[in-house]
Amino acid sequence: MSKPLLQRLFSWFEGKLDPFPTAEPQEPPRSLVAFCLFYTRGAWPWLSVAAVLMAGIALAEVWLFSFLGSIVDWLSVQDPDTFLQDQAWPLAGMAAVILLLLPVMILANSLVTYQTLMGNYPMRIRWLVHRYLLRQSMAFYQDEFAGRVATKLMQTALAVRECVIKLIDVLNYVTIYFLGTLLVIGSADWRLTLPMLAWLLGYLLLMRHFIPQLRHVASEQADARSLMTGRIVDSYTNIQTVKLFSHAQRESRYAREGMDEFMGTVHRQMRLVTLVYTLLYLLNALLLLGVVGLALWLWQQQLISIGAVAVAAGLVLRLWGMSQWIMWELSALFENIGTVQDGIGSISRPQLVDDQPDARPLRVSAGEIRFEQANFHYGKGGGVMAGLDLHIRPGEKVGLVGRSGAGKSTLVNLLLRFYDLENGRILIDGQDISQVTQDSLREQIGMVTQDTSLLHRSVRDNITYGRPEASEAQVVEALRRAKAEDFVADLQDAKGRRGLDAHVGERGVKLSGGQRQRIAIARVMLKDAPILILDEATSALDSEVEVAIQDNLNRLMEGKTVIAIAHRLSTIAAMDRLIVLDQGQVIEDGSHTELLARGGLYAQLWAHQSGGFLGEQ
Numbered sequence: 341m342s343k344p345l346l347q348r349l350f351s352w353f354e355g356k357l358d359p360f361p362t363a364e365p366q367e368p369p370r371s372l373v374a375f376c377l378f379y380t381r382g383a384w385p386w387l388s389v390a391a392v393l394m395a396g397i398a399l400a401e402v403w404l405f406s407f408l409g410s411i412v413d414w415l416s417v418q419d420p421d422t423f424l425q426d427q428a429w430p431l432a433g434m435a436a437v438i439l440l441l442l443p444v445m446i447l448a449n450s451l452v453t454y455q456t457l458m459g460n461y462p463m464r465i466r467w468l469v470h471r472y473l474l475r476q477s478m479a480f481y482q483d484e485f486a487g488r489v490a491t492k493l494m495q496t497a498l499a500v501r502e503c504v505i506k507l508i509d510v511l512n513y514v515t516i517y518f519l520g521t522l523l524v525i526g527s528a529d530w531r532l533t534l535p536m537l538a539w540l541l542g543y544l545l546l547m548r549h550f551i552p553q554l555r556h557v558a559s560e561q562a563d564a565r566s567l568m569t570g571r572i573v574d575s576y577t578n579i580q581t582v583k584l585f586s587h588a589q590r591e592s593r594y595a596r597e598g599m600d601e602f603m604g605t606v607h608r609q610m611r612l613v614t615l616v617y618t619l620l621y622l623l624n625a626l627l628l629l630g631v632v633g634l635a636l637w638l639w640q641q642q643l644i645s646i647g648a649v650a651v652a653a654g655l656v657l658r659l660w661g662m663s664q665w666i667m668w669e670l671s672a673l674f675e676n677i678g679t680v681q682d683g684i685g686s687i688s689r690p691q692l693v694d695d696q697p698d699a700r701p702l703r704v705s706a707g708e709i710r711f712e713q714a715n716f717h718y719g720k721g722g723g724v725m726a727g728l729d730l731h732i733r734p735g736e737k738v739g740l741v742g743r744s745g746a747g748k749s750t751l752v753n754l755l756l757r758f759y760d761l762e763n764g765r766i767l768i769d770g771q772d773i774s775q776v777t778q779d780s781l782r783e784q785i786g787m788v789t790q791d792t793s794l795l796h797r798s799v800r801d802n803i804t805y806g807r808p809e810a811s812e813a814q815v816v817e818a819l820r821r822a823k824a825e826d827f828v829a830d831l832q833d834a835k836g837r838r839g840l841d842a843h844v845g846e847r848g849v850k851l852s853g854g855q856r857q858r859i860a861i862a863r864v865m866l867k868d869a870p871i872l873i874l875d876e877a878t879s880a881l882d883s884e885v886e887v888a889i890q891d892n893l894n895r896l897m898e899g900k901t902v903i904a905i906a907h908r909l910s911t912i913a914a915m916d917r918l919i920v921l922d923q924g925q926v927i928e929d930g931s932h933t934e935l936l937a938r939g940g941l942y943a944q945l946w947a948h949q950s951g952g953f954l955g956e957q
Contacts, residue, residue: 365472367688367689376500376504376680383460383504390457394512397446402655404434404437406651462497469497469687473687477758484686486573487570487577488686495566496683506676510666518540521536529644532638536627542623543663547670550616555677560605561605575591575595616667617664624660628656693778699777702771702780702784708733709732713763715763736917740904741918749875752905783806783869787875788873800841803818804863805863815866822858823858844856872897872903875904909945918942920940
């Protein structure tokens with residue numbers, strides 16, 4: 341078989357199961373069996389083919405043992421000179437099974453198992469789970485380590501594959517093999533099946549006692565592994581903070597606690613394995629002695645042939661090896677079951693913020709925003725917002741003012757629909773944002789945040805993130821307007837990529853705070869959405885760069901509805917209106933001059949500023 345033909349054969353089987361199905365991700369079930377069945381859709385035809393081939397291989401192997409017993413009997417009674425002539429056709433049939441049938445079935449089973457299923461099957465699960473998790477709410481990710489979520493995704497995908505394939509293999513192969521063995525040995529003398537049935541009973545009792553314990557330990561181990569990984573990833577993600585506070589030793593201890601917990605589960609697991617291995621060896625030894633001893637006694641009584649003794653001994657030795665394989669396969673199966681059950685807890689959660697079945701795209705023509713009797717709290721007893729009413733006219737520039745915890749960020753998060761209101765409505769150009777698609781809502785809103793987070797990709801990828809179809813000229817113009825063209829031109833990463841092609845590191849760690857902020861501003865300038873949110877947009881910039889960018893920001897705000905949050909009141913004093921929030925309520929509304937004249941909370945905040953920053957009191 342030529343190499344190109346082999347490659348075509350491999351490629352054909354590799355392409356039979358699509359690893360990236362286009363179906364929309366749905367909330368998976370929370371029960372183990374339903375979860376595995378849910379993520380096995382599409383793979384069943386090939387799992388069935390593999391099961392049929394495995395059953396055929398088991399039957400062929402049992403038949404070969406039976407045939408070898410016949411050969412022993414022939415050798416004991418036939419003339420060596422005429423043996424080959426007398427048994428030519430049976431021997432040719434055996435040779436055909438060994439040289440043709442079994443290799444073809446094993447090749448076909450290997451192609452289906454390793455080319456079609458082993459890679460594509462778990463990748464389908466990763467793809468579907470990843471797409472589902474991307475649609476989870478902000479609250480989901482605030483409660484989980486990013487590394488822990490990623491670990492559970494990877495672990496669970498492999499564990500589902502192992503659960504399904506191992507269960508089919510073990511049940512199918514073992515059932516066919518064991519029943520075939522009983523039939524072959526029993527055909528010689530039914531009493532030979534008694535030690536095997538006794539062994540089976542002892543084997544089932546052994547598994548019943550130990551496998552649930554292994555499953556329980558495996559579940560604890562999977563959780564401990566993901567916690568350990570999450571702690572390590574958390575340290576790496578925040579490496580600047582770790583080094584800033586000289587806490588490498590503290591982080592080592594923090595990771596060590598997770599590693600110690602993981603090692604505790606490993607030690608418990610290995611103790612069980614030692615006990616299982618020892619008891620299984622004793623059980624198999626008793627089976628071998630029982631079957632061979634009984635077979636020899638029956639032979640002495642001239643009740644069975646020499647070939648039957650050979651077949652019984654051979655099949656018992658084969659079962660000896662198989663029993664250990666079965667035990668480890670079942671142990672691995674239940675270990676993977678524990679991993680799947682652990683993963684279900686993180687994956688099978690309802691999406692708290694989801695599109696309505698009939699959700700339509702948001703159409704923004706003017707940019708009018710209304711909050712009508714908006715009520716919301718973050719799972720707390722007290723309300724962060726209780727009956728908020730706010731009207732922002734089309735094209736109006738509004739500044740949000742208030743002490744920490746007043747509700748400024750909550751208002752923005754609700755407008756972006758990171759959370760859903762408990763009561764009330766938020767309207768954009770008369771359209772309830774809970775009735776439109778989340779993607780279309782956020783496409784119409786550009787935002788620059790105080791804590792700028794960039795993707796670990798190229799500068800170009802980060803800038804075009806909100807407008808992937810933008811031309812090179814538009815990207816360069818956005819950089820120029822954000823006063824970022826000079827430092828971007830000088831960038832070079834560890835792989836020698838320069839300028840727009842240079843990668844910025846995880847969360848943009850290779851750039852300074854001001855550089856990250858300018859990339860973020862360029863990104864929003866390129867997106868050019870009709871609604872603009874500025875949350876301390878220039879806080880990371882030095883005064884010279886801020887002044888240079890402010891003019892471009894002013895031009896960017898032209899014709900847009902703008903909501904700006906700033907602790908430096910001087911940066912938003914020139915807005916059309918200032919909205920003063922306190923405990924989720926609008927307590928003052930007016931221009932900078934009007935609010936100073938009223939002598940209310942805004943005037944107090946302005947008077948209490950130190951160096952132009954908003955104090956907490």
